Amino acid sequence: MENKIISETDFGPEITMDISGKISIAGKSMMEDASLFYGPCLSWVEDYIQNKKEGLQIEIDLNYFNSSSAKQLMKLLMKIDDAEIGGNVVWIYPTENDVLLERGQELEIMLDLPFKYSPK
């Protein structure tokens, strides 16, 4: 297993995956078909779950994400939620943006993973 970085694009966030058990997704996520962009990240997580024992920490720092990205984030978090190693989510949101805070709270309701909120 190796560390991996997916670079930021006009439509996609930067995703860094560290074998110490940290994933960070930062920027904006608004691809028309987000599955292509998140595909390598999902594979990396599957690999991690099979090979590592430590829980994963996912830091999500998105200023915007569209519905296609919401589906991919859900997929990613569900994978970790279902895995025995478990994990936690740090949800970073712009202080003035209620919608983005609510988005995090909504995902928390749908999953067993613990969420921590951090306004920026």
Add this chain to the structure above:
Amino acid sequence: MKDQIALIDILRKCFTGDKISMNYHGLFDDAFTEQLIALAESDVEKKAKKRMALLISESFQNIVRHGDLEVSGKEESMFGIRGIDKFLHIFSANSVSKSTKDFLEEKLDEINKLDKEQLKALYAEALENGTISSKGGAGLGLIEMARKSERKIQKKFKKITEELYAFYMQIDLVIGETIEDEDETQSEPISIKENEIIQELITEHEIIFLYKGDFSSDTMNPILSIMKQNTNDENGKSIGFKIFHSSVELMQNIVRYGAEIDGKKEGIFSLNKTKNGYYLCTGNYIVGDSENFEKFISDINQKDKTELDLLYRKTLKESALNDDDSAGIGMIDLRRVIMNKIDVAKGIDSKGTYLMIGLEITYK
């Protein structure tokens, strides 16, 4: 709110023959020049791109420079680009003082009488003297526009008060192939009067931005950038964010589900001000019929916030599990974010079935 969709439908019909049409009636700032050029560029042949960029920025900056003299509380300034046949029409409207009107009228009359060589000489003379007018660089800019477009500049003045005039100007740039057959040589640019009517509709209904043309990732970015800068969160929390989100989802719907006609995903996008906020509208040709979609929208329009939240979560989870097309999530989400009903209207014309979606984003 169906009348808002009806208005955009009327404008859509006005632009039937346009390969691209863009009308801007928002903040006038140099920062927008780049985005407007990026949008217009998609339909222009390579060799005309440089001239097009110059004419757009010169014409747009004329409005920025001369500012807007407000008339009865409504902003009159407008900027438009329309690609029809072999022409790209660049239209600007703004109000000017009586003295500026006199200057512009005289200058344009003079320029329009000159041929290519005479214009070149006048330009050189103006550059050398640097004192062509007391109105800043206006004179030089006009000569440059006439030289680059190689056509007479269309103009019109309309008296508003003794001291105030509306000034309309139109540059007609040839951007397509000039085939030397009879039809081509006979084809003439549209009259400035047509754009004057469009300008009246746009200012009257406070349409900030209207784009008709091909929808792709390349067109989305400049449009989103224009949306963002025109809809700050000044009066209500998150209204700018909601407009941005609605714009992304509705435009991606066109890219995803729109019917391709002549190799293009043709659609329309508009944003206008309303008493309570903004109205966003998109339209595109569709494949098949829209009955299921209309029923789906009518269903989610009946639901309250709690029901919508539950439906959203259920649909999101199912689509994440099943790897299927996420159809529907975007619309459910828009409905619950704006908490106003989503309007749908359908029309049929010679190219196919056209579906329009509209929604109002209100200050809470």
